[in-house]
Amino acid sequence: MARKISMRQAINEALDQEMARDPSVIVMGEDIVGGAGGMGEIDAWGGVLGVTKGLNAKHPGKLLDTPLSESAYIGSAIGAAACGMRPVAELMFLDFMGVCFDQIFNQAAKFRYMFGGKAETPVVIRAMVGAGFRAAAQHSQMLTPLFTHIPGLKVVCPSNAYDAKGLLIQSIRDNDPVIFCEHKNLYGVEADVPAESYAIPFGEANIVRDGKHATIITYGMMVQRALDAAAALAKQGIECEVVDLRTLSPIDWDTIIDSAERTGHVVCVDEAHPRCSIAADVSAMITQECFKALKGPIQMVTAPHTPVPFSPTLEDLYIPSADAIAKAVKKSMGK
Amino acid sequence: MTAPNSTAGIFPLDKAGLLQAYRTMKTIRDFEERLHADFAKGDIPGFVHLYAGEEAAGTGIMMHLEDKDRIASTHRGHGHCIAKGVDPKGMMAEIYGKVSGSCRGKGGSMHIADLSKGMMGANGILGAGAPLVCGAALAAKYRGDGGVAISFVGDGASNQGTFLESLNLAAVWNLPAIFVVENNGYAESTSRDYAVAVDSFVDRAAGFGLPGVTVDGLDFFAVYEAAGEIIKRAREGGGPALLECKMVRMYGHFEGDQQTYRAKGELDDIRANKDCLKLFSERVVEAGVIPRSELDAIDREVGRQIEDAVAFAKAAPLPTAADLTTDVYVNY
Numbered sequence: 001m002a003r004k005i006s007m008r009q010a011i012n013e014a015l016d017q018e019m020a021r022d023p024s025v026i027v028m029g030e031d032i033v034g035g036a037g038g039m040g041e042i043d044a045w046g047g048v049l050g051v052t053k054g055l056n057a058k059h060p061g062k063l064l065d066t067p068l069s070e071s072a073y074i075g076s077a078i079g080a081a082a083c084g085m086r087p088v089a090e091l092m093f094l095d096f097m098g099v100c101f102d103q104i105f106n107q108a109a110k111f112r113y114m115f116g117g118k119a120e121t122p123v124v125i126r127a128m129v130g131a132g133f134r135a136a137a138q139h140s141q142m143l144t145p146l147f148t149h150i151p152g153l154k155v156v157c158p159s160n161a162y163d164a165k166g167l168l169i170q171s172i173r174d175n176d177p178v179i180f181c182e183h184k185n186l187y188g189v190e191a192d193v194p195a196e197s198y199a200i201p202f203g204e205a206n207i208v209r210d211g212k213h214a215t216i217i218t219y220g221m222m223v224q225r226a227l228d229a230a231a232a233l234a235k236q237g238i239e240c241e242v243v244d245l246r247t248l249s250p251i252d253w254d255t256i257i258d259s260a261e262r263t264g265h266v267v268c269v270d271e272a273h274p275r276c277s278i279a280a281d282v283s284a285m286i287t288q289e290c291f292k293a294l295k296g297p298i299q300m301v302t303a304p305h306t307p308v309p310f311s312p313t314l315e316d317l318y319i320p321s322a323d324a325i326a327k328a329v330k331k332s333m334g335k
Numbered sequence: 336m337t338a339p340n341s342t343a344g345i346f347p348l349d350k351a352g353l354l355q356a357y358r359t360m361k362t363i364r365d366f367e368e369r370l371h372a373d374f375a376k377g378d379i380p381g382f383v384h385l386y387a388g389e390e391a392a393g394t395g396i397m398m399h400l401e402d403k404d405r406i407a408s409t410h411r412g413h414g415h416c417i418a419k420g421v422d423p424k425g426m427m428a429e430i431y432g433k434v435s436g437s438c439r440g441k442g443g444s445m446h447i448a449d450l451s452k453g454m455m456g457a458n459g460i461l462g463a464g465a466p467l468v469c470g471a472a473l474a475a476k477y478r479g480d481g482g483v484a485i486s487f488v489g490d491g492a493s494n495q496g497t498f499l500e501s502l503n504l505a506a507v508w509n510l511p512a513i514f515v516v517e518n519n520g521y522a523e524s525t526s527r528d529y530a531v532a533v534d535s536f537v538d539r540a541a542g543f544g545l546p547g548v549t550v551d552g553l554d555f556f557a558v559y560e561a562a563g564e565i566i567k568r569a570r571e572g573g574g575p576a577l578l579e580c581k582m583v584r585m586y587g588h589f590e591g592d593q594q595t596y597r598a599k600g601e602l603d604d605i606r607a608n609k610d611c612l613k614l615f616s617e618r619v620v621e622a623g624v625i626p627r628s629e630l631d632a633i634d635r636e637v638g639r640q641i642e643d644a645v646a647f648a649k650a651a652p653l654p655t656a657a658d659l660t661t662d663v664y665v666n667y
Contacts, residue, residue, distance in 0.1 A: 026477070067507055072500035075466020076473060079484075082455060083405060083474035102497070106460050107467065114446040115456060116439030117662035151663050175665040250664075 412457025462495025491522020
C-alpha cells in the first residue's frame with residue numbers, strides 16, 4: 001500500500017526493512033544515532049539531517065556511531081563487507097570523500113578485479129550531495145562524475161522518495177560497492193511509496209515524461225527542474241521527453257540512445273561541473289552511437305566550473321535552472 | 336624423565352610445531368631468493384618487494400591463526416601470504432601474470448589475496464589495510480566466533496593517518512584487531528629514525544589507549560610468545576593491541592634498488608649476524624631438539640617445491656583478451 005512519505009522517511013524505511021530482513025546488514029557513520037557516550041538522550045540526532053532517526057531502538061547493536069575518522073570507518077565498512085557483512089556507511093556529505101577516497105577507489109572498487117573475481121564487497125556508502133542548502137563550497141558538491149569514472153563502483157542518485165527506497169534496497173542487496181547519493185534538497189519532498197519492501201534494478205532509467213520533440217537527460221534534483229522546463233515548453237508546443245537516469249553506473253545506454261534517436265534533439269543536464277561530467281559523458285556516447293539521428297547539436301546544462309558559492313544570490317545562479325534547461329532545448333532545436 | 340627430542344621447558348612449541356615453523360620460514364626465504372634471482376634475469380614483470388629477512392615475524396604471528404582469522408598485508412606481502420597458507424604455486428603464477436595465479440593474473444605481487452585463507456590481500460597503498468582490518472574484526476565480533484584480524488604495516492606506513500585512525504577506532508569499538516608494526520628500519524630509502532618522531536611504537540599505541548609490546552623480530556620465539564598472548568587476549572574480548580617487531584630487510588625496498596642509502600657493511604652484517612632463519616636453526620639444533628639432518632631434509636623438499644612453483648608459473652597459460660573485462664562487477 002502506497003502512502004505519501006518524504007525521501008528522508010523512504011530511506012529510513014529501506015534501512016529498517018533491510019536490517020530486519022538480513023542480520024548481516026549494519027549501519028555506521030558519524031552521529032547516525034547521536035549522543036553516544038553522553039549523559040543526555042541517545043538517538044539524539046539520527047544522522048545530521050535525521051535520516052536514521054528511530055532505527056537504533058528497532059535494531060539495537062546494529063547502528064554504530066563512529067569517531068570523526070572517515071578513513072577508518074569507511075575502510076572498516078569495506079573490510080567488514082569483504083568478510084561477509086553488508087554494511088551501510090554514511091559519509092554524511094559526499095564532499096568528505098576527500099579524506100577517505102583511497103578506501104573507496106583503491107580498495108573497495110578494486111577488490112573483485114585485483115583478486116581475480118574471488119572477493120565480494122557488498123558495501124553501501126550513503127552521502128548527501130548537491131547545492132541549494134547554503135552550505136557553501138565543501139558541503140554542496142555534486143561529485144557523481146568522480147565515482148562514475150571508477151570501474152568497480154556503482155553510483156546511484158535518486159530523484160524522488162519512491163526511487164530512493166527501491167534503489168537503496170537494491171544497493172544493500174547488491175554484491176558490489178555502491179555510492180548512494182542523496183540530494184539534501186530532496187529529503188523533504190514527498191511521493192507515493194509502497195509500505196512493503198521492493199527493489200529497483202540498477203541500470204534502468206525512468207522516462208518520467210513522454211515527448212516527441214526533444215529529450216532531456218538528467219538525474220537527481222535536476223529531474224524536477226527538467227520537468228518544470230518541459231511543462232513550460234509544452235505551453236509553447238514543444239513536447240520534451242525527460243529521462244531520469246537513476247543510476248549513473250551502470251547507466252542505461254539503451255534508453256538514452258533510443259530516446260535520442262526518436263526525438264533527434266538532446267539536452268543533457270547535470271548539477272555537476274561541466275568538465276568530465278555525466279552530461280559530457282552522455283553527450284559523447286550519443287554522438288558516437290546515433291550521430292545521424294541528431295537534428296541539432298547536443299546541449300549541456302551544468303553548474304559552472306567554479307566551487308559552489310555561499311551567498312544565496314550566487315548559489316541560486318550556480319544551480320542549473322528550469323529556465324536555462326528550456327533555453328537549451330530551444331537552442332538544440334535551432335529556435 | 337624427559338623423552339628424547341622433547342622441547343618441554345626449552346621452546347614454546349613441540350617438535351612438530353618447530354618443524355612447521357622452520358618449513359614456513361624456509362619456504363618464504365626460498366620463494367623470495369628465487370624471485371630475486373629471476374627478477375634480475377628479467378623474468379618477472381612489474382614491482383617486487385621481498386620479505387626475506389623478516390620471516391620470523393610473519394611466521395611467529397601466523398602460527399597462532401586459523402583460516403577464519405583475517406590479515407591485511409602490505410606491499411611486501413609474499414611472506415604473509417605463505418605463512419597464512421596461500422599456495423606458493425598460485426602465488427608464483429600470479430607474480431608471473433598468469434591466469435592460473437591466485438588472482439587470475441589480475442593482481443600481481445602487490446595484490447595477492449586468498450580470502451578462503453583469511454588473507455585479505457597484499458596492498459599497494461601503504462597503511463590501507465588497517466581500516467580494513469577494523470572491519471574484519473568488527474565482522475568477527477558480530478559473528479561471535481572468536482576470530483581476530485591483524486593489520487601489518489611497516490615502520491613507514493605507521494605514519495599514515497589510516498593507521499593512526501584505526502588504532503583509535505579499534506580501541507573505541509574494542510575490536511579483536513591487532514596492529515603489527517614490522518619495523519625493518521627503512522621506509523623505502525628513508526630511515527625510521529628520520530621519519531618516526533617517537534622512539535617507541537609502544538608509546539604510540541599508549542597514546543590511543545592500546546597496550547603494546549616491542550619484540551626482537553629476528554627471534555621467532557620472542558615473536559611467537561608475544562603474539563600468542565596478544566591474540567589470545569583479543570580472542571577473549573580483551574580488545575586490540577600493537578606489536579612492534581624489530582627486524583631487517585635483506586634486500587632493497589623493491590627489486591632493482593641499489594640500496595646506496597645503507598651504511599657500508601650493513602648488508603654483510605645482516606647476512607652474518609641477523610639472519611632470523613639461521614638464528615632459529617642454530618637454536619633448535621644446539622638445544623638438541625632437532626638434528627641438522629632433519630632441517631636439511633626440509634631444505635631439499637622446499638627447494639623442490641619452489642622449483643615446481645616456478646615451473647608451474649612458467650608453463651601456466653597467459654590470460655586472454657576475454658579476461659580483461661571480467662571480474663569488474665558481479666555482472667558487467
